[in-house]
Amino acid sequence: MTERFADPGVSLYQLATHFIVHCPKCDGKAQVLPFNGSWKLTCSKCFHVELPGHWYGSMTAYVSVKCRVCHQSISRSAEVTGEWAKLKVKCDECGDECEYEAKISRHYMHHGLMCDSVFGLPLWLQKEFRSDLFWAFNYEHLSLLEQYVRAKLRERGIENKGSKNSLMFSRLPTFITSAKNRGEILKLIEELSVK
Ligand SMILES: [Zn+2]
Ligand SMILES: [Zn+2]
Structure with missing residues (x-):
């Protein structure tokens, strides 16, 4: 199960397939999905629809x-x-x-919040962790991060220098990969996962 996370080809860019953001009209949960070779924002709360053009960030x-x-x-x-x-x-x-x-x-940062790259709207899935900011583009990204942290938890204490897995981890901020934060990071992810 941890094997696929060893794929060094998984980059942030590839995870940015879509974004969950705060709706610019009602602050509700909106999705930015691929649309006709571009993007389209749709709010699940007020049903606002918007095509790219205005940068809110x-x-x-x-x-x-x-x-x-x-x-x-x-x-x-x-x-x-x-x-x-x-x-x-x-x-x-x-x-x-x-x-x-x-x-x-x-x-991509606005008022201390991480934003999507299409509209510059604050991502829905983000939370401060002490002086750092934990964020994910979407639920798939969040779940990947959770699996990384869980996988790392199992590997704790095992030397895996040079493995693809550690290469992948080296790209994550240390507050996420740090052993002492893992329990709290998993708790934070669990809180964010509640749809
Ligand atoms: Zn809305
Ligand atoms: Zn002059």
């Missing part, structure tokens, strides 16, 4: 240019809330102020 606008007046290198980054394409930058050298085209980066 956190974004940073970044500008790195040469001042249009004195050609001094200037840069600025700022947290943005809308789809800003421009950012006002003031040159330290000549004092010229101008809006420059900004590069927008989307972030």
Whole structure:
């Protein structure tokens, strides 16, 4: 049973087949599923349906240019809330102020919560664990994590250096794989598993 978790091909990307998130309208449980080569959000509580387009998550606008007046290198980054394409930058050298085209980066963390990569909405399956954040994209991902932790529990004390299994584990945050947390992590997973 633990064999399939030894597959080093299982990456986070492959686990992101769909997402359980907080509905942007009612905060209820919504699913983001593949749809026509893209994605579609459907809320099971208010039945809100949404196609990708708006990013609810956190974004940073970044500008790195040469001042249009004195050609001094200037840069600025700022947290943005809308789809800003421009950012006002003031040159330290000549004092010229101008809006420059900004590069927008989307972030998966927003207000300390992990978000999906389509809408930037907070994942449903997440919980703080001391100073860390435990999260899963969906119930399959959660169940995989549970099986990892259980498998590791059985292997405790057994040296498996270089095995594929330990390679897989090496990608997980240490608070999840740490032996002393396992009991509590399993309890946390159990709480999150309640649908
Ligand atoms: Zn809703
Ligand atoms: Zn300047």
